[in-house]
Amino acid sequence: MEDRTLFINKDKLLAKIKDDHRIADIDLEIVRPGDDVRIMPVKDVIEPRFKNSGGDMFPGFTGDDDMVGSGITKVLAGTAVVTTGEVVGFQEGIIDMSGPGAEYTPFSKTINIVINCEVSQGIKQHIHEEVLRLIGLTAANYIGEAAKDAKAHETRIYEHKPLLEACSLNGGLPIVGYIYMLQSQGLLHDTYVYGVDAKEILPTLISPTEVMDGAIVSGNCVSACDKNTTYFHQNNPIIEELYEKHGKEINFVGTIITNENVTLADKERSSSFTARLAEKIGLEAAIISEEGFGNPDADLIMNCKKLENRGIKTVLITDEFAGRDGASQSLADSTPEADAVVSTGNANETIILPPLEKVIGNDEHADNIAGGFAGSLKEDGSIEVEIQAIIGATNELGFNKLTARGY
Amino acid sequence: MLSNNPLFSTQEKQNKVIGLSKEKTSVLEKIRATFVLKHCQELEDVLLLTRDQVHQGGRLITHPLAGSLKPWENPYRTIGIRSGSDLDFASLEIIESAIKKYEQFFSQQKLNSSQNLTPETRRDFSLIDFSLIYAGFKNCYGSDL
Numbered sequence: 406m407e408d409r410t411l412f413i414n415k416d417k418l419l420a421k422i423k424d425d426h427r428i429a430d431i432d433l434e435i436v437r438p439g440d441d442v443r444i445m446p447v448k449d450v451i452e453p454r455f456k457n458s459g460g461d462m463f464p465g466f467t468g469d470d471d472m473v474g475s476g477i478t479k480v481l482a483g484t485a486v487v488t489t490g491e492v493v494g495f496q497e498g499i500i501d502m503s504g505p506g507a508e509y510t511p512f513s514k515t516i517n518i519v520i521n522c523e524v525s526q527g528i529k530q531h532i533h534e535e536v537l538r539l540i541g542l543t544a545a546n547y548i549g550e551a552a553k554d555a556k557a558h559e560t561r562i563y564e565h566k567p568l569l570e571a572c573s574l575n576g577g578l579p580i581v582g583y584i585y586m587l588q589s590q591g592l593l594h595d596t597y598v599y600g601v602d603a604k605e606i607l608p609t610l611i612s613p614t615e616v617m618d619g620a621i622v623s624g625n626c627v628s629a630c631d632k633n634t635t636y637f638h639q640n641n642p643i644i645e646e647l648y649e650k651h652g653k654e655i656n657f658v659g660t661i662i663t664n665e666n667v668t669l670a671d672k673e674r675s676s677s678f679t680a681r682l683a684e685k686i687g688l689e690a691a692i693i694s695e696e697g698f699g700n701p702d703a704d705l706i707m708n709c710k711k712l713e714n715r716g717i718k719t720v721l722i723t724d725e726f727a728g729r730d731g732a733s734q735s736l737a738d739s740t741p742e743a744d745a746v747v748s749t750g751n752a753n754e755t756i757i758l759p760p761l762e763k764v765i766g767n768d769e770h771a772d773n774i775a776g777g778f779a780g781s782l783k784e785d786g787s788i789e790v791e792i793q794a795i796i797g798a799t800n801e802l803g804f805n806k807l808t809a810r811g812y
Numbered sequence: 813m814l815s816n817n818p819l820f821s822t823q824e825k826q827n828k829v830i831g832l833s834k835e836k837t838s839v840l841e842k843i844r845a846t847f848v849l850k851h852c853q854e855l856e857d858v859l860l861l862t863r864d865q866v867h868q869g870g871r872l873i874t875h876p877l878a879g880s881l882k883p884w885e886n887p888y889r890t891i892g893i894r895s896g897s898d899l900d901f902a903s904l905e906i907i908e909s910a911i912k913k914y915e916q917f918f919s920q921q922k923l924n925s926s927q928n929l930t931p932e933t934r935r936d937f938s939l940i941d942f943s944l945i946y947a948g949f950k951n952c953y954g955s956d957l
Binding site: 529 | 885909912916917933940948
């Protein structure tokens with residue numbers, strides 16, 4: 406680092422990440438806001454951070470298995486590590502650095518260190534996903550190290566008190582918690598907590614500062630618009646906002662992570678545990694955020710219903726799949742208790758993406774996406790896609806700008 | 813178990829299953845041995861036959877909507893159902909709303925995305941569908957599977 410400028414030694418970084426026999430080819434490029442570049446298919450996005458004290462980033466993966474969430478964490482804000490790679494044939498995930506598509510993804514505004522990686526022939530999809538996941542985390546750590554001795558230009562303090570103490574503070578303010586749903590359905594739909602596959606966890610408390618230190622890592626590569634990349638977890642805006650209002654309008658006492666599994670028995674168990682835990686820690690109200698859509702809508706609604714039945718008021722945050730005209734039912738499930746819902750946009754809305762000069766990732770895949778929508782490939786080479794193909798377009802943590810309002 | 817996933821088709825039983833790990837191949841064999849498999853040609857048949865089963869007292873084990881792919885982007889679906897004697901309204905509500913969602917997207921998209929799929933993409937979709945069931949059943953039945 407020289408003042409605010411980050412320098413990367415490409416050879417050193419590549420040497421750090423390519424030492425894996427499963428990698429066939431790897432390269433990296435830096436792209437900037439406004440560049441005539443399309444990145445696709447994006448696998449994950451990670452913010453480089455460095456912990457001067459209090460453990461290492463990404464515990465359970467690149468960091469020691471010890472706890473994080475305290476000490477000093479330095480953030481190279483404005484940069485992002487972006488990994489690409491086609492794990493499965495129908496994968497999407499577009500970042501346009503300029504043009505109309507750029508408006509729909511927050512990563513058109515970051516300086517991206519894009520790692521384009523091909524794995525050896527015969528590598529199975531789940532191994533491919535794992536290789537890309539580890540490359541991304543390792544690269545982010547390597548880059549993050551540059552912040553080690555750098556001077557911070559802005560300092561924020563986040564405090565997370567023990568529960569009893571937290572609940573007794575701020576007398577009179579409503580006791581509010583956050584129910585943080587994690588995608589955990591199987592191959593390409595997974596999230597990890599301290600390295601543990603989230604489908605194996607029972608709902609539990611996590612400190613918001615642990616989340617900032619990379620305790621939650623994305624292994625999710627489908628549903629570009631509303632998957633939570635690792636970057637979104639690190640920068641969860643719901644947590645930021647709850648901290649912001651803490652002590653003024655609300656008393657933000659705890660975050661409960663829960664999963665989104667496939668079987669109905671799992672869904673019932675997780676939502677019941679979540680509701681019980683929320684009651685035990687004395688919540689009066691909770692924000693619930695979903696990840697993904699389809700059967701996770703059932704988890705969202707179960708969480709809502711069971712918390713409300715215990716007298717805990719809920720606000721849900723979700724995106725919509727309401728059809729291209731926005732006229733169809735938005736969610737696959739509903740309940741009368743879900744009377745406070747924030748929409749982060751309709752993922753079925755279509756957009757025309759003009760051709761960009763350069764594609765990083767997989768050119769062929771551009772045709773695949775275009776071919777996926779009959780007649781969407783225009784003669785001038787532009788493609789018409791639903792915004793769900795764009796990374797973060799309808800992010801359900803509210804990271805992006807879209808919403809829908811009822812009048 | 814109702815499915816239109818070719819992995820569960822008896823005709824394909826002898827075919828070499830591409831892309832499955834040893835562990836998953838053994839799960840596949842156990843699923844075939846443990847459950848009554850009804851293989852359907854069309855996705856719609858999977859949903860409608862599941863509804864029939866629910867009307868006859870069946871209870872859904874797995875959710876009929878896919879994970880986070882685009883709704884009905886995946887042309888394959890596998891649904892687990894347990895037999896019972898009384899109508900389970902929760903299961904009925906879930907399968908009815910899934911069918912409604914299916915009709916909504918089928919009429920809008922005519923399942924464009926699934927009609928011109930390459931064999932590789934079909935294989936990937938088949939694997940994803942299997943993986944969801946695998947994850948679910950591993951949780952439900954643990955070491956028995």
